[in-house]
Amino acid sequence: MGDASQPFDPSGAPEQRRTTALAIATVGIALSLFQLYAAGIEPLGLFYQRTIHLSFIMVLAFLMFPVTGRHHRGALTWAIDAVFIIGAIASGAYIVINLNDIFARAGFWNQTDIWMGIITTLVVLEAARRAIGLGMTLIGVVAIIYGLAGPRGALPMVGDWLPGILAHRGNTLDRLIGQLYLGQEGIYGLPLGVAATYIFVFVLFGAFLEVTGAGKFFIDLAYAATGRKAGGPAKAAVLASAGMGSISGSAIANVVTTGAFTIPLMKKLGYRPAQAGGIEAAASTGGQITPPLMGAGAFLISEYTRVPYIDIVIVSIFPAILYLGTVYLFVHLVAMKAGMKGMPRADLPVVRDVLKAGWQFIVPLAVLIWLLVNNLSPMRVGFWAIVSVVAVALIRALAELVWLEPKNGTPLTRARAAAAARRGIEILGQALALGARNAVAVSMACAVAGIIVGVVGLTGLGLKFSSMMVAFSGGNLVLALILVLLASLVLGMGLPVTAAYIVLIVLVGPALSNEFGMPLLIAHLVVFWYSQDSNVTPPIALAGFAGAAIAGSKPLETSLQAWKFAKGLYLIPLFMVYNPEIILGGPVPYVIYSGLIAIIALIGFAAALEGWLFTRMGWLLRALIVPATIAVFHPEFIVETAGALGLLAIMGWNWVQSRRGGSVKAGAT
Numbered sequence: 001m002g003d004a005s006q007p008f009d010p011s012g013a014p015e016q017r018r019t020t021a022l023a024i025a026t027v028g029i030a031l032s033l034f035q036l037y038a039a040g041i042e043p044l045g046l047f048y049q050r051t052i053h054l055s056f057i058m059v060l061a062f063l064m065f066p067v068t069g070r071h072h073r074g075a076l077t078w079a080i081d082a083v084f085i086i087g088a089i090a091s092g093a094y095i096v097i098n099l100n101d102i103f104a105r106a107g108f109w110n111q112t113d114i115w116m117g118i119i120t121t122l123v124v125l126e127a128a129r130r131a132i133g134l135g136m137t138l139i140g141v142v143a144i145i146y147g148l149a150g151p152r153g154a155l156p157m158v159g160d161w162l163p164g165i166l167a168h169r170g171n172t173l174d175r176l177i178g179q180l181y182l183g184q185e186g187i188y189g190l191p192l193g194v195a196a197t198y199i200f201v202f203v204l205f206g207a208f209l210e211v212t213g214a215g216k217f218f219i220d221l222a223y224a225a226t227g228r229k230a231g232g233p234a235k236a237a238v239l240a241s242a243g244m245g246s247i248s249g250s251a252i253a254n255v256v257t258t259g260a261f262t263i264p265l266m267k268k269l270g271y272r273p274a275q276a277g278g279i280e281a282a283a284s285t286g287g288q289i290t291p292p293l294m295g296a297g298a299f300l301i302s303e304y305t306r307v308p309y310i311d312i313v314i315v316s317i318f319p320a321i322l323y324l325g326t327v328y329l330f331v332h333l334v335a336m337k338a339g340m341k342g343m344p345r346a347d348l349p350v351v352r353d354v355l356k357a358g359w360q361f362i363v364p365l366a367v368l369i370w371l372l373v374n375n376l377s378p379m380r381v382g383f384w385a386i387v388s389v390v391a392v393a394l395i396r397a398l399a400e401l402v403w404l405e406p407k408n409g410t411p412l413t414r415a416r417a418a419a420a421a422r423r424g425i426e427i428l429g430q431a432l433a434l435g436a437r438n439a440v441a442v443s444m445a446c447a448v449a450g451i452i453v454g455v456v457g458l459t460g461l462g463l464k465f466s467s468m469m470v471a472f473s474g475g476n477l478v479l480a481l482i483l484v485l486l487a488s489l490v491l492g493m494g495l496p497v498t499a500a501y502i503v504l505i506v507l508v509g510p511a512l513s514n515e516f517g518m519p520l521l522i523a524h525l526v527v528f529w530y531s532q533d534s535n536v537t538p539p540i541a542l543a544g545f546a547g548a549a550i551a552g553s554k555p556l557e558t559s560l561q562a563w564k565f566a567k568g569l570y571l572i573p574l575f576m577v578y579n580p581e582i583i584l585g586g587p588v589p590y591v592i593y594s595g596l597i598a599i600i601a602l603i604g605f606a607a608a609l610e611g612w613l614f615t616r617m618g619w620l621l622r623a624l625i626v627p628a629t630i631a632v633f634h635p636e637f638i639v640e641t642a643g644a645l646g647l648l649a650i651m652g653w654n655w656v657q658s659r660r661g662g663s664v665k666a667g668a669t
Contacts, residue, residue: 020073024063028436029429031056032204039201040383047099050188053196055092057443058127059085060436065130084123091120095182102182109178117181118173121451124187128444132496139503140448147176147455165468168459179454186454190303191446191502198299198309199442201382202292204435205368208389209361211431217358219261224351228342231335233265234279238328241283251497251535251543254284259550267551270340274554277547278536278561282327284543285535285566288497289528290320292368296442296498299378301524304505310372315583316525318595319572326568326602333610360392390428397424445499456506466511477516481574484508485530492534501531522583526573533569536562564609568602571633575601578635597644601632604647613651614658621650 034052038044044052062084066073073081094116095102102113109117121144129137146166149158153170162168171179180186209215222239226232240258259280266276288294291313298316302309334340355362368385372378401420406412456462473479487508491500505527512523535543536559544559551558576583579594607613608625628650631643 020063024060024437025429025433027056027060027063028433031060031436032432035196035200035204036383036386039197039379040387043379045099046193047095047188050192050196051092051095053200054124054188054192054443054447055088056436057440057447058088058091058123060440061127061131061444062088064437064440067130084126087119087123088127091116091123095188107178109174109182113182114174114177117177120181120187121177124444124447124451128448131440131444132448132499136445136448136496136499140451143452143455144176144180146461147171147458148173165464166461168461171458176455176458179458180451183454185450185457187447187450189450189453191300191449191453192443194299194303195296195439195443195446198378198382199296199446200435200439201379201386202296202299203439203442204432205364205382205385205389207435207438208386208431209364211427211434212361212389212393213358214361215258217354217361219258220349220354220358221351223343224349224354227348228345229332230340230342231266231269231271231331232342232348233262233269234271234276234331234335235328237262237266237280238283238286238324238331241280241287241324251281251285251288251532252546254287255280255543255546256550258284259547263547263550265343269335269343270338271334272553273551274548274557274561275334277551277553277558278544278563278565279327279331279547280550281536281541281543281547281558281562282330282565283324284547285532285562285569286320286324286327288532288535289316289323291316292372294528297501297528300498300502301521301528302378304509305521305524307521308375309378310375312521313372315521318582319525319529319576322572322598322602323568325599326606327565329603329606330565330610333606333612337610337612337616360396363392364388393427394424441496442498445496446502449499449502452503453506462506462510465507466515469508469511470515475515477518477577480511480516481526481577484512484527485533485570488527488530489533489537492531492537497531497534500534501528504531518577519580519584522576522580525576525583529569529573533566536566536569538563567605567609571602571605572598574633578633579640597632597640600644600647600651601629604651605629607651607654614655617654621654624650 031053034056038049043049062081066077067080067084068077105113125137125140128140145155145158146162147153148155148171149162150156150168150170151159152172153159154173154176156170159167159170181188183189219236219240222236223232226235226239229235237258240262241254259277263276263280266279267273271279288297291298294312294316298309298312301307302312364385367388368381371381371384376384397420401417402412410416469480469483473483484504488500488504491503505524508527509520509523512518512526513520518526535541538544538556538559541555541559541562544562545555547553547562548555548558575598579598581587581591582594582598585591603613604625607617608622608629611617611622625647628643628646632640632647634640634643
């Protein structure tokens with residue numbers, strides 16, 4: 001889910017490596033079992049759940065990422081890491097043991113409370129630095145300094161440097177630490193609460209699918225469906241990334257997983273290396289906005305807006321289809337321009353064989369959807385989805401062991417049964433440990449985001465930021481959305497997508513909803529979509545960089561290609577704002593009409609950028625598409641209809657030219 005760097009890989013000391021790996025696996029399995037117990041057997045109180053979860057996560061972070069980075073751990077390194085591990089355990093244990101007394105003090109914290117809060121805050125910032133990067137920690141430190149600045153605060157001299165609109169009275173150290181450690185809006189606030197419940201159990205669900213081979217199933221299914229078409233591997237990348245989005249919810253994880261298969265095949269087919277890496281990056285970013293997981297966004301949006309999770313999933317389906325369809329169209333246009341062909345049938349998997357080998361992966365997804373539709377808690381849904389993965393895998397293994405293999409001449413023996421049981425337990429342990437490791441980055445991001453949210457609540461920064469936003473935009477909604485986009489890009493340079501969304505919605509959400517009259521759900525969706533742009537937008541395009549590494553291309557060139565292919569990331573939220581019916585519903589004919597003109601606008605825009613639709617498109621037609629597309633996004637019905645008709649006329653003329661067998665020269669009509 002997160003964008004953390006890889007765990008350390010020390011040279012030498014194989015025994016130490018084995019010991020550390022065993023410790024990581026043990027803690028990870030223990031955390032996953034704790035989460036499953038809380039999700040499906042005995043729900044825990046909020047503070048118990050969140051504190052225990054974060055303690056486990058921080059211990060994992062300190063085991064996975066040594067203080068010296070990817071280097072061999074010496075005695076001093078182990079001593080430093082041991083201190084932080086003890087601090088991580090103590091941070092949660094103190095609250096669990098003293099929770100009733102803490103509630104009784106109700107804001108009148110004693111010095112032990114404050115010192116434990118200071119220790120916890122430092123441990124959280126250090127764990128985030130290791131698991132996510134220095135940027136997240138620095139933003140957390142800046143937030144804390146800002147919270148202490150002001151005439152009544154612990155750092156009055158810093159307050160003298162703050163501009164007038166950002167100035168506040170300041171907070172004492174006791175007040176700030178009490179808020180961050182023991183308050184409802186702090187480290188253990190809503191972001192971590194979502195990470196410790198819904199997000200973790202779905203990350204664990206994805207880990208179970210991953211270790212049982214679901215990734216290969218989705219990739220093979222995508223190849224079987226699209227491989228023979230022009231640009232088949234690139235189209236398979238789009239579909240496979242959408243499927244993988246329901247497993248990992250991480251753009252970078254999607255790139256390295258599906259890209260390892262699709263990028264080399266795209267290059268072999270004729271795509272330039274930068275194009276291949278950019279297509280994979282743009283497609284994998286679609287996994288972040290594809291239900292049901294949506295990179296943890298659906299759960300957070302649900303908690304912030306109080307809209308049921310299943311409703312978030314349902315309203316996000318059409319926008320996700322629009323985005324992935326736009327990337328798919330770009331891939332198709334590039335292939336048609338270059339005269340590419342599909343892959344030979346002999347090199348492709350057969351749909352029937354793929355389904356026969358992987359039918360069991362469809363069952364858990366069906367169970368998940370069925371339970372969601374029946375309004376079960378997302379945490380309980382994730383628990384039963386995991387149980388269904390284990391159940392179908394077990395049924396499949398038993399069927400092969402007891403029936404299929406003996407039928408083919410391999411008798412069932414005690415030794416073979418024991419080996420199969422050991423293998424099953426090993427896979428179960430791998431899934432439990434992998435799910436915990438995959439959750440480290442997003443949980444640490446949510447913990448530091450809680451620090452930022454706590455400071456915003458204490459200082460009133462959200463309202464001040466909203467005032468600045470209204471002032472800078474002059475009350476113009478389009479300019480306000482551009483400011484949100486720029487802010488998300490800047491935040492994305494130092495924060496993971498989930499954290500960027502949390503911070504941004506706390507700062508700009510009130511302005512979008514209260515000052516500009518945007519419906520709350522749409523405001524959250526817009527901010528969440530814009531928070532994805534750091535994956536594909538230069539100069540910091542994390543998914544683009546991952547695609548470049550696999551493609552062997554230049555990172556900046558690959559990122560520019562990803563930015564082009566991911567244009568739906570910017571246009572679709574704008575369409576949500578001016579045509580809210582596609583999200584909030586309305587008269588059925590108008591909803592259908594809004595969906596159709598959105599499709600027309602995205603097709604026209606892609607054709608203008610690529611210079612090709614049915615045949616080559618001249619510069620004049622490409623220039624005419626721009627005002628027509630802008631008109632489609634206009635709030636006035638007559639204007640958007642005129643824009644849609646104009647786009648249809650331009651596309652129709654291009655089709656007529658293709659039927660005549662000619663290609664338009666640049667600038668011709």
